[in-house]
Amino acid sequence: MTAQTAHTLINPNSKALAFQIYAFDDDSYFEALKNYNYYSIILVTKGKGKLWVDFSEYDFTEKGLMCFAIYQPFMIKADGEFEGLLINFHPDFFCIHRHQQEVSCNGVLFNNIYESPLVQLAEPEAQTLLNIVSELKAEMHNPELAQYELMVSYLKIFLINASRIKVNQNQLPKAFKTEKEPFILKTLQDAIEEHYKTKHSPGEYADLLNISARALNRISKMHFNRTLTNLIAERIIIEAKRELYLTSKPVKVIAYELGFNDEFYFSRFFKSNADVSPQMYRDTVGYARAEGIGGRDFEKN
Template identity: 35%
Template sequence: MKSGSLLFESNYKKLGMHAFDETGLSSANAENFRSYIKVLLVPKGYCLSIDFNQYHTEQYTLFFVNSNQYLHITTGTAENARMIYYNRDFYCIQLHDAELACDGLLFNNIFEIPKVALSEAGLQNTLNIFSTIQEELISKDYSSEEMIRIHLKQLIIQATRAWRKQNLEGSTLPVPAEEDLFRNFSRLVEIHFRSKHSVSEYADLLGIAPKSLATRLKKLKLENPNEVIKARIVLEAKRLMMYTGSSIKEISYQLGYDDPGYFNRIFHQKAGCTPAAFKKSLKQHQSPEEQDYSGLSPIFQA
């Protein structure tokens, strides 16, 4: 597929495919893609930022970006990258989660790992899926919508299996049983981080003791759940500072803190700087894409 876009649209449902190389990065970074869920197939030699983490591709890699996440492709090569983008009306990961188990793994995972490196066989399968979806977008047959959805589901299933193999097989716990805890905690934090800030609240929702939650996450090589919760709150604060005109005090209230001073201390602990300093750093650059966030906090480094 040469650089450019294809789009399916029907009754609020949208799915498109956009191809780009190093000469078309501005098109891929355009604001009109921000509200979509995105799956990117990126060749070797690209650099991109997702939620203030920087990734340099050393092989073909799939990236999974939710609609509320910050994405910017910084550098590319002459080889095309491809992006499938779609809205929740077309395909909702939460509604299909019971089938696919991708929410909390590919999307919204507390490891902050939104990528899958592709083997030679995995790349060939992925290229075939992208090509088939492209053909359906071009043909616009009456059955194209369902065919596209089937192949998107296939892509997500294959990527979920690869993500598990790359990120969970080294844990000291039985993967099937503990994966549910991992995924459920990820989803609960994503849903409730604005109103629930304590480990005990999430442990209650999961039906286990707070100490047990901490122990089991530690065996998965994760931080203490209290730090995971704080990290998600600080990440949202950074997004709000980038995308909205809200003051730090307003952001503090939006995230469930009546005491802005306490919120400032949490932000400084996780980000390594105050909210005011982070906000100032955004304004010092012509565009937020030029900002290097890698030194702000270890938890946001790739």
């Protein structure tokens, strides 16, 4: 980058990034595939271009908001000028699962395989989010009492506002509004949510919906921007990540609960789709957070 400003907090125990706000003024940082062990949010203040995430490609424009889950691969190529802010936070700093009732961003901003990771903001919406980021920056340099609690509060406010914007825009696949196939799309989504632990092949869902596998795959590619195989795999991986992070269950138990009789096959499946092994994911992201393991002491860097 020709110019950059980073505000970073480091976890003194793991020496890993806990929270960061990063200002960028070109796309050089994003041209290589990113695959972080923390959540990432990008707020584009100037520019347009293309985003590659998971198995899909999207066009973005100015005032675009992009949200990526842990170890969700993404890459950006801007078309000309490109400025904005990158926010990174590790689940040790703020766990979206444990705070789901308060914030409700899980399944809206993050971990939703049925919607685009992009949100297009109106000017007032973008300014609201930028104002919250300004408060976060100021608090990062404030060593006063309860700094962590106040920063988490601002992050919550940011995530709540962003989630409300996305929900209010009702950013469902276009077919829900304009095509003649909303029923089959909703039925497919419901079927995956109900059966992803036991049914892993496109043919099984085609049988459930009484449609050919080829036709169902075409619908998936057209409306969810990925093949049915990829859609099913992503849903399994989201649940596997949640279990690896929130519980201390052995990998073989998680594999069995997700319909894999062979732990090693599950590990290969996980690494193929998440670009990291289950154990590495657990080592770098943490685990057993639902069982009360965690810490809150961070230092500036």
